[in-house]
Amino acid sequence: MSETSGRDGVGTYAATPVVRIRFGIAYDGTDFSGWSRQPGLRTVQGVLEDALATLFRRTGERPRLTVAGRTDAGVHALGQVAHLDVSEPALAAVARPRRGRDPDATPEAALGRRLTGIIGADADVVITYAERAPAGFDARFSATWRRYEYRVADAASVRDPLERRRTVVIPRPLDVDAMDAAARSLLGLHDFAAYCRPREGATTVRTLQSYTWRRADGGVLVASLQADAFCHSMVRALAGACVAVGEGRLEASDPLALLRAAERTSAFKVMPAKGLVLTEVGYPDDAELERRAVQTRARRELHTEGVVG
DSSP: OEEEEEEOTTSSEEEEEEEEEEEEEEEOGGGSSOSSOOTTSOOHHHHHHHHHHHHTTTTTOOOOOEESOOBOTTOEEEEEEEEEEEEHHHHHHHHOOOTTSOOOSSHHHHHHHHHHHHHOTTSSEEEEEEEEOOTTOOTTTTOOEEEEEEEEEOTTSOOOGGGGGGOEEOSSOOOHHHHHHHHHTTOEEEEOGGGSOOOTTOOOEEEEEEEEEEEOGGGOEEEEEEESOOOTTHHHHHHHHHHHHHHTSSOTTHHHHHHHHTSOOSSSOOOOGGGEEEEEEEOOOGGGHHHHHHHHHHHHTTSOOOOBO
């Protein structure tokens, strides 16, 4: 627990304990212009921070969210993670039990429930949990990996209209075995410049820890990708290269050859955002959280970090 300065009852400054709260967040990205707040656009961060501003308006605080991965417009999430810092008195004021209602198990749980009340129980963004973060936790810098899925329905798949907002349709048969072989060839630490939209000063070196393709229920093709982090458009570009293999436009060996060339190419198309879902963010044991955050922050101070997806 850290402390911040606040004015006490006799006009002097006293130390005020600060709480870091960890949130699980899920959202349908269809109607969002990505995660990050942008003037005049509806974003996940904007919706959540506006709700927080309403909750904390009488406390004099306006909490801001730090997120594990800043997803692009149209990208969905089931396992997004974020944190915010707020003073103990402000949290207590917002979480105070209401008359005639059973108290929540924790102030953090009360905050999560009240956020849901403002956003709406049937909204396209959901707080899946709210809890006090362990010491040293940072949603962005403590993370050790991010995992995504990408869904494609081809000619052999059963079309499910309930899944259409998160599944890309390709009305041709795809060779999933060739796609999977191409995907596995890309694993490891590489410069993924061929698969990242360039951003000035940003590194494109990443460790792709796993990448597979399989057919799920109904024959839908599902890619699963995990890396320490993803640079801008990297996941959708990797998916696009393997879809080109599945269509027979590229050989299974071509995505690796393109990777080694380390240049953007027109040999494949970057896939649409709608098929992409952030499914999980991984963190080390609590005792390692702070050390991981320090290491990651030190590395990224050398480069400007881009959005993911």
